[in-house]
Amino acid sequence: MNWTDIQQWESAPLQTYAAECDSNQRKLQSVGEALASPLNSLTGSGQTVKAAKAALRKQITAIEKEVNFLISSAEIASEGAQGINEVRANADDAKQLAQSWNMTIDSSGNVSIDAAQVKRLKKAGKNILDIKYMVDTAQKRVNTALTQAQKLVDSLSQKLASLEAGTFDNHVHYSTTIKSRPTLPPAGASAQENASWWNSLSDDDKQWMINQHPDIIGNLEGVDYTSRNQANRIMLPRLQKQAKEELDAFVAKMNPHMSGPEFEEFMRLSARVKALDEIDKTLKRDSDGVPRFLMQLDASGPNILAAVSQNNPDDADHIGVIVPGMTTSVAGSIQEYDGHAKVMREAAEKAAGPGQKVAMVEFFGYDAPPGVLEASNTDMAQAGAKKLSGFLTGIDAAREHGAGDAHITVAAHSYGSTTAGIAATLVGDGVIDDLVQFGSPGSGVQDVAEFHVPEGHTYVSAAPYLEDVVQGLGPDDSFGKNPTKMPGYKHLSGKTVPTSLMPLFDKHSSYFRKDTQANRDIASVIGGKPNV
CATH class of the missing domain: 3.40.50.1820 (Alpha/Beta hydrolase fold, catalytic domain)
Incomplete structure (x- = not known):
């Protein structure tokens, strides 16, 4: 991974692909739900009924597999898009600084400024310490971009390998026949990954997540604010009750004359209430x-x-x-x-x-x-x-x-x-x-x-x-x-x-x-x- 490589990166194709995956999986979910309805309504034990059920199950299974593949693909593409935006932000910073201060960035990412340019900048009123700071800042941005890029490549490669092997966990677990609830995304998931995951859930599953995990959904970056507002309003009275109980318990065990640290804790707990x-x-x-x-x-x-x-x-x-x-x-x-x-x-x-x-x-x-x-x-x-x-x-x-x-x-x-x-x-x-x-x-x-x-x-x-x-x-x-x-x-x-x-x-x-x-x-x- 070198400086020249990341100059070619663009997030737009991945964002477009993620959106297409989201759109297509929603359409397939509708088809899957439509097929599940006649499957549940078929009764009897004759060969014709058995054959019809088998055919429907085969189609539904194929749809479930494709939906989960599209959900997973959207999450991975979303992570890639956000990662590229972060890499490019640091890379563009470094390039702008280099242009403003007449610095050079070589193909390996080394930032330099020659003596003639330093002399010109000093004549233009630039302080030598400012010049050194900007060179160091540009180099830091280049190094950050290169480190981010390598981590992104490693992460995406691992996830794509899991997707190909059929072991990638999209935390949605879509199925029309086996009703299982989604699981929360991992703690380190990006806002884009969270958004893609949340967008893949049915309205029923979203409401279930809000009711079951309001403390997490209310602060999960990437989740829409209609949902976060609902989750946080569930948490607010709970937290109010908890904060008042903690303050009352603290006061009950305190002596009439508080020490300095005790008074600070009393003020902190009071401020939470x-x-x-x-x-x-x-x-x-x-x-x-x-x-x-x-x-x-x-x-x-x-x-x-x-x-x-x-x-x-x-x-x-x-x-x-x-x-x-x-x-x-x-x-x-x-x-x-x-x-x-x-x-x-x-x-x-x-x-x-x-x-x-x-x-x-x-x-x-x-x-x-x-x-x-x-x-x-x-x-x-x-x-x-x-x-x-x-x-x-x-x-x-x-x-x-x-x-x-x-x-x-x-x-x-x-x-x-x-x-x-x-x-x-x-x-x-x-x-x-x-x-x-x-x-x-x-x-x-x-x-x-x-x-x-x-x-x-x-x-x-x-x-x-x-x-x-x-x-x-x-x-x-x-x-x-x-x-x-x-x-x-x-x-x-x-x-x-x-x-x-x-x-x-x-x-x-x-x-x-x-x-x-x-x-x-x-x-x-x-x-x-x-x-x-």
Whole structure:
């Protein structure tokens, strides 16, 4: 596997093949069900009846075998398509960086820059440390792409061999005559594999999986959000009851005077109870006529994580994902951000125009820094970026196997903008269509070519610096460069609210304010018609 090889890879043929397999297996399932009906209705023990039953069983068995083959083929092709998109995203990054900085990538994937080019770059104002960083970054991207490519080839080869041998487990186990329930996909399955698996299930089997495994289906990337919402709403009251019992049990065994660690645990358990109650209240806000979808409900960690959408992401034309920053949490912020999402959604709907549906997501699927100390580094941004990139990849996969591709915009504020910037370097090609960062302490990168976002689709909104000094506040080497000063960004309006008596921070949280030009400009990107 070398650099030249992966330049020829394209995911589109595999995506098309997966879709064809899905379509054909559904048609065959209908035929199989139609044949099973007369088989069950045939009675008697005569030779004619026996011969008819044998003929029908033979046809049904052949159909069952072909359906399972098509389901398996679709899953494997889907894995290949997502894998290629991830490989190509890193490969394209490396090529863009090489072009921007006059580097060379040879057929084996070695990145180099000659002395003459270094001299030209230095004359153009480039710092030698920046040049070295970009060479190292490009080499890292090349190495990542090559490693991903080899792992993908090995995985697909193994699965194709299993398919040929008849031992591949598609976790659907389709049969018209032997009613067996599907099994959950393996923990390491990709969002595309999950989407293909879920799409292959009958409506009855989907409902069975939701009822039996709501904790897993509600957070399984690649599953549609109508189903995930149903599963998460099953889990919500269960988790509320469990959290309250855990808090009551903790309080019952505590002494009147808690130690420091004990008080911290008491506060954490109290926050879990409050977080679940706040989610419940947010979902009940649908009395405004806009349905809320509980896209994610993750209670596996120390804190409750969640994502709520206004309108259904399954059929929206435009999906905006708001990523909040420092001091935000489900317990303390989700209702506030539901208000922000409402303002942003309504403005995006105006920008998109009649007939265009906008789903606005409040993403609380990562642990944001609770204070300045934790926000002084990017540890939580790095961890959050992995969760955000997986979440976005799940939306993309669910739509590809559902209503079709949607326009996805990530609109990220403050520390969340750094988290989102890093996440935009982790997703595959075609996942994020537009990235908007506002009130940003750092972009998360040193060059926009590091983003897996189409060229010309990165935006920044910034209030005047002395009214939002968080902008560019993080060190460049860890937080990334200030997006307000980086080439490659399109600049949206930074006009928000009038300045008050706290000018240094007054406008940092004002980008969500209704009817401000900054809000309208950010929403215009979400609605697919940027005001630039």
